[in-house]
Amino acid sequence: MGRGRTGPEYSEQSLAEFVRAFLTKNSIDSELQQVLPGRPNVLGHVDAHASQTLMLEAHLDTVHADSMTIEPFTPVVRNGRLFGRGSCDTKGSMAAFLQAVIHALKTPGRLRYNILLLFVSDEEYRFTGAQHAVKKGLKADFGIAGEPTQLKIVRAHKGVTRWKMMTKGIAAHSAYPERGKNAIYAMSNVINRLDKYAAELYSGSRHPVLGAPSLSVGVIEGGQAVNVVPDRCSIEVDRRTLPDETMHSVIGPIRALLQDLPDWEMKEPHLSVAGMEVPEHAPALEALAGSIKAMQGGVTIEGAPYATDAGVYNAVGIPTVVFGPGDIAQAHTEAEFIDLRQLDQAVAIIERLLTT
Template sequence: MGPQAALPERLSRAVEARREETVRLLQEFVRVPSVTGYEGTFAAAVAEAFREAGLHTETFEATREEISPYLEHVGEQARYEGRPNVIGRRPGLGGGRSILLNAHIDTVEAGDPTAWAEDPFSGAIRGGRIYGRGSCDMKGGLVTHLAAIRALGDAGVELAGDVTVAATVGEEDGGLGALATILRGHRADAALITEPTRLALVPAQGGSLVFRLTVRGRAAHGAVRSRGVSALEKFIPIFEGLRVLEREREASLSHPLYENIDDKAPLSVGLVRSGNWASTVPESLVAEGRLGLIPGEEMRDIQDLVAGRVAEIAARDPWLREHPPELGWIGGQFAPAEVPVDSPIARAVARAHEGVTGGRPVVEAVSYGADMRHFVLLGGMPCVMYGAGDVGVAHAPDEHVNIEDLLTATKTVACLLADWCAAAG
């Protein structure tokens, strides 16, 4: 067996040798809150970890000026100050392909701590899992990158191609950090995002649009409610019509990687505000929701589709004809994106996974939006997602990642780097 044939085994041993250190690093990361918009303290810890891993490290904050042409992606309300992105570089010897490894450092809120079996910022270990907000989505993915790079050094592996690690802010509300990273010129021959995919290879991500719908009524005392017009009652047929639209889309959409996904393009209303007094007919209602897209769909087309359906429903009601609902698109808008299943980076990740596990990875799409779209659509980089963890426990109480899966992902990324960037040694 030649040295290259034995490389996956060498790298796997190097990852295992740092098992406790890798677990400890993720625990330390989980213990530093980094809710979207407030990533600064955690970014400092990430920069220190990058330097300890031997990466040439820089930090930068996005500016409104550079992002302003792309506000439809990140939203008008994005904050910029105190939210540094962290970039680490491992220069190669020259002549090899480059790669950009990405993980976002922001998380959603922990929510009610009493709903958790463990403190959401404890990094507790139970049953072979590390618990805490961000453990799965996606501080575990960031640790995967760092541990893989350390394994290369421990195994004495030099790379011909450059490796860039981008720890970016704001993914949860539009991808401000990934967008700024690309605009600053950080690009490569391919990109890998270690989102929690359950070790599946993901070459396609869904998109999502966030909308706000305002319905007007007329206030009146509840004792004479017929003199008023309830905005809530006027909203109900609109809501029902949107559910019909969701069912129509689910029945008509087709994509080979979405055949086994139950909710290909879900439409959900997550927030409704109406009325200000129990005995007053509500004069207004504001509803906000999310609509999914699949690769191949254009955001503008779907926005027009929804607007047309709302207008169609309103035209059937005399009050709404005179007082049409107002539909707007708010926050970050996520376009869908995909790369060919047989693209070089997809094949390389599959080879690396097979070299570590002995079997080919599951290949599937995800219905949620992610930063992959920025790297593919804006950066022009082929990009796939692959990582430990299950998105089904992300954003939820008792979020966790399985330690063995974390190490498997780390071994896979290490082998990917050795293959893609042309290992020597």
């Protein structure tokens, strides 16, 4: 998650190689796509001579395991749950996709779609794996991004844009504050405006599924010592966007809002991922919904507040919904687990989608 740690346990390389060996063992062609050093994507292809290609996607990375109360990387099964970092977010989906494809391939001629298996690096932090795959010419007619949705279909979710802001002042001895210029005071004016703007966003126009966009200042740093007038202060801002908002449509109003305030500076966003929305009656969505209904007796289609790789694919015209076993409430937690019964149900749902 951007902490710059190196070593085999900190990158996606070994998992990518494991997945690739698994594909090779099951006679599925694959390649590694180097995104960053030690951080590849894996692409597997199954050509069924079909007219359409279905992408099954999941991310290889997990969040860190620092505060976990269970052994993060030695999986344990207890009461029908498998515990470990990444079990829910999102190796459950990855395992379900792989198993479903392998089941479907056991009997030749069953596949309705060509299949692209895409497993990407760096979803949790910057989405660079998905962006790289797109840059390299990713092609599919529709996609499913595997995330723990409890077998519900997420057809719309918000995007996120994040940026840093700085204020500059002049340092001086705190006994003579009039000789300096306090960068923290300057930033407090910026923050007050942002706070008011966040309230306006919240009470403004709402998306029918996703509700209102949001803005939050999450990090602040400034000052060196209490006896020095601070000459700099910085904040980091998180703006959750609706599917029709872009990085530029978000940044422009912020600049306008702060125009008359002195001494602030805004950096280019260091992260911007689009929100997404797949139309309710998109054929791909209906096919997946039909499969879930047949296996589960019902289907839930909803929106989500969190961003995923699906935003990246939808932005380049690959309608991609989010679907997978497990509950997002367990993702990133100190005792992460996946419900194994739900994982089996996901296998059956995807297998049916691929073959019916």
